[in-house]
Amino acid sequence: MRLRWMLVPLLCAQWSLMISTAEAIEPITTSVAVGIAAAVTGFLARYRNVLYYFQECCRPEWISYNKTGLEVDLQDKLFGQHVASRVILKAVTGFMTNKDPKKPLVLSLHGWTGTGKNFVSQLIAKNIYQRGMLSSFVHLFTATAHFPHEAELRVYKSQLQQWIRGNVSACPRSMFIFDEMDKMHPGLIDSIKPYLDYYEILDGVSYRKAIFIFLSNNGGENIVQVALDFWRAGRDREEIELKDLETALALSVFNNKNSGFWHTNLIDKNLVDCFVPFLPLEYKHVVQCGRAEMISRDLTPDEDAIKDMAHDMTYFPPEERIFSTKGCKVISSRLDFFI
Ligand SMILES: *[C@@H]1O[C@H](CO)[C@@H](O)[C@H](O)[C@H]1NC(C)=O
Ligand SMILES: *[C@@H]1O[C@H](CO)[C@@H](O)[C@H](O)[C@H]1NC(C)=O
Numbered sequence: 541m542r543l544r545w546m547l548v549p550l551l552c553a554q555w556s557l558m559i560s561t562a563e564a565i566e567p568i569t570t571s572v573a574v575g576i577a578a579a580v581t582g583f584l585a586r587y588r589n590v591l592y593y594f595q596e597c598c599r600p601e602w603i604s605y606n607k608t609g610l611e612v613d614l615q616d617k618l619f620g621q622h623v624a625s626r627v628i629l630k631a632v633t634g635f636m637t638n639k640d641p642k643k644p645l646v647l648s649l650h651g652w653t654g655t656g657k658n659f660v661s662q663l664i665a666k667n668i669y670q671r672g673m674l675s676s677f678v679h680l681f682t683a684t685a686h687f688p689h690e691a692e693l694r695v696y697k698s699q700l701q702q703w704i705r706g707n708v709s710a711c712p713r714s715m716f717i718f719d720e721m722d723k724m725h726p727g728l729i730d731s732i733k734p735y736l737d738y739y740e741i742l743d744g745v746s747y748r749k750a751i752f753i754f755l756s757n758n759g760g761e762n763i764v765q766v767a768l769d770f771w772r773a774g775r776d777r778e779e780i781e782l783k784d785l786e787t788a789l790a791l792s793v794f795n796n797k798n799s800g801f802w803h804t805n806l807i808d809k810n811l812v813d814c815f816v817p818f819l820p821l822e823y824k825h826v827v828q829c830g831r832a833e834m835i836s837r838d839l840t841p842d843e844d845a846i847k848d849m850a851h852d853m854t855y856f857p858p859e860e861r862i863f864s865t866k867g868c869k870v871i872s873s874r875l876d877f878f879i
Contacts, residue, residue: 598677598711602670605636610667617663617832618656619868620825623782624649624816631814632664635751643738644750646811648721650759650789651818654867657755661717664753668715678715679707683723690725697731704735705745712749721756729754736811754812762788764820764863771862777819785817820863826850829868833875845878852878 596602610632614625628647635645649657662673669675681687687696707714718724735747766788770780793815821829830846852874855861 596671596676598713602675603668603677603711603713605632606667607633607636610663613663613667614660618660619828619832620777620821621656621660621818622778623780623785624651624656624660624818627782627814627816628660628664631816632668635813636668641748643811643813644736644747644752646736646752646754646813647816648754648756648793648812648814649816649818650756650793651763652760652820652863652867653757654864654869655760655818655821656868657818658719661753661755664751665715665717668713668751675715677707677711677713678717679703680717680719683718683720687724687728693725693727696725696728700728701731704732704747704750705743708735708747708750709745712746713751715751715753717753717755719755721754722758733809733811737809759789759792759815759817760820762792763817767819767863768857771860777822780819782817786815789815789817821867822862822864823850823853823855826853826864826868826871829871830875833871834879839879842879845875849874849878 593601607629611629614621614629618625631645631647635641649660651657665675665678666672669678672678673680681700687693687700704716707716718729721729732752734742735750736752740746740748763785766785767777767780770777770784827846827850830849831841831843834841834846849871853870854865856863856865
């Protein structure tokens, strides 16, 4: 047990931690422990690379950005989001290749349910951290699960601040994903604002290499309206550009009391680097999602079953039935009925 405790910090090459662990052990065994530790360190110095392989560390072996990987994933796995794909690839690549970023990367993803916001955060994690979402450097917070009671706001605030501070001190390249931002108490996000800012060092910790991703349904309706206008004008969906959606997004984010950004000066202070709009998904995208789902289950795509499943989904607006109400969200369970 003791050896294990000593090995973990050793593996991550943190002498100070190892020594404090050694000191914590009773005096008689201390010298023995230090002796063992020294021997182990000598061994590790030589076989370090092999050992890093076993224990996830805040090191390039475990954290390195794969631009091609993200590009390919966005292209092959994310359906119907040409605007979001472009914005995300550019923002993440710019940030990850910048040796000296002036602030952490802050992305705010907006759109209707099931359009791929969560999925995109997983793709980003996967192409930065070897262990993807399972990495101990990736932290996912869900409003309803982590911060459900408004009365506990004060506790949540200090807890969240401690977590972020603790995790970023341990590894500057940490990633924090906040799901259901629309259900998050505005005060909570206000409390982490300092970490998103341009400070070089805040209480001895630099947050400049961290990544914050906020997910919300806010703005979804306005984005739908833009997509609908294009469709009704007979224009191709692919013609929609970021600038067409920016106004729609800004309006709903700024003016919506429940947006979670209300009362915060995240926006006033330009702390959010990118607002990323997700378009509502059409029938053909639901089919693509179905196909991808079957492939991911090692099944040969059954086109008839996929089409039946896609037909069975609900679409809106009621007259035209263009966009899937649930996007690709429930596909995995729906598909079971059809295969
Ligand atoms: C980056 O991703 C591509 C595509 O997924 C993959 O072929 C390649 O091996 C990855 N590179 C590294 C260094 O992991
Ligand atoms: C890091 O964040 C997690 C929550 O994702 C928390 O449980 C843990 O205590 C934090 N670590 C530190 C050192 O603060």
